[in-house]
Amino acid sequence: MKNQYVRLFSFLFGLTFIISGVIFTFTRVYKEAKAKEKEKESVIVDEIGSVYDKFYEKYSDIESYRDGLLDEILEYTSYFSNMTEGYEDMMKKITSYETMITELEDMSSYLNENCEMKYSSSSANNSCDYYYKYLEKTINLFLGDKNFFNQKIKEYNEWIIEENESEFIKTKYEELKEFESSKYTEYVDLNKDKTYLGMNAD
Numbered sequence: 041m042k043n044q045y046v047r048l049f050s051f052l053f054g055l056t057f058i059i060s061g062v063i064f065t066f067t068r069v070y071k072e073a074k075a076k077e078k079e080k081e082s083v084i085v086d087e088i089g090s091v092y093d094k095f096y097e098k099y100s101d102i103e104s105y106r107d108g109l110l111d112e113i114l115e116y117t118s119y120f121s122n123m124t125e126g127y128e129d130m131m132k133k134i135t136s137y138e139t140m141i142t143e144l145e146d147m148s149s150y151l152n153e154n155c156e157m158k159y160s161s162s163s164a165n166n167s168c169d170y171y172y173k174y175l176e177k178t179i180n181l182f183l184g185d186k187n188f189f190n191q192k193i194k195e196y197n198e199w200i201i202e203e204n205e206s207e208f209i210k211t212k213y214e215e216l217k218e219f220e221s222s223k224y225t226e227y228v229d230l231n232k233d234k235t236y237l238g239m240n241a242d
Contacts, residue, residue: 081159081161084154088154088155089163092170095147098140098143102141103178105140109185113189117196120196123216135222138224151171172230179227179230180238181238190218193218196216
């Protein structure tokens with residue numbers, strides 16, 4: 041009888057020891073995994089901040105470029121009779137505008153790849169939110185500016201039909217081609233909030 045108690049005690053002690061060992065191992069593995077996950081997130085968060093700073097700097101450059109270009113477009117399209125002059129230069133400037141946005145998108149690919157999830161860092165989350173908003177706004181503003189320019193080209197081409205029929209002008213006006221985007225053709229909703237930031241900007 042005494043041997044049975046000893047065996048039972050030994051069995052329970054061994055079982056407890058095994059369970060404790062399993063719990064200890066599981067806890068250690070869990071803590072190590074959490075530590076690695078936290079370390080990995082810390083690296084991503086730091087990189088998000090670094091890339092966002094460069095992104096914002098480029099975004100600000102595009103905003104400044106756009107302000108100057110809009111003034112030039114308004115001046116350029118104010119007199120149809122002068123639109124053949126400077127047309128090539130204007131097309132180059134709008135092409136440069138689109139190229140700058142493509143560069144902005146390319147340089148911020150890290151944000152695009154890593155901003156779909158939320159982080160424990162509010163700074164990283166804010167950077168991601170602003171990244172989506174600023175890129176969406178920039179693309180949509182470009183499309184609006186391009187459409188405005190092309191509308192003026194259409195109006196010019198309609199105007200020259202009548203002007204070229206006049207017997208008083210010696211030199212005929214040439215038809216001008218609209219600007220064709222190489223990449224951006226549709227308004228975007230990058231942060232999926234069902235609004236198109238910059239779409240209806242003046």
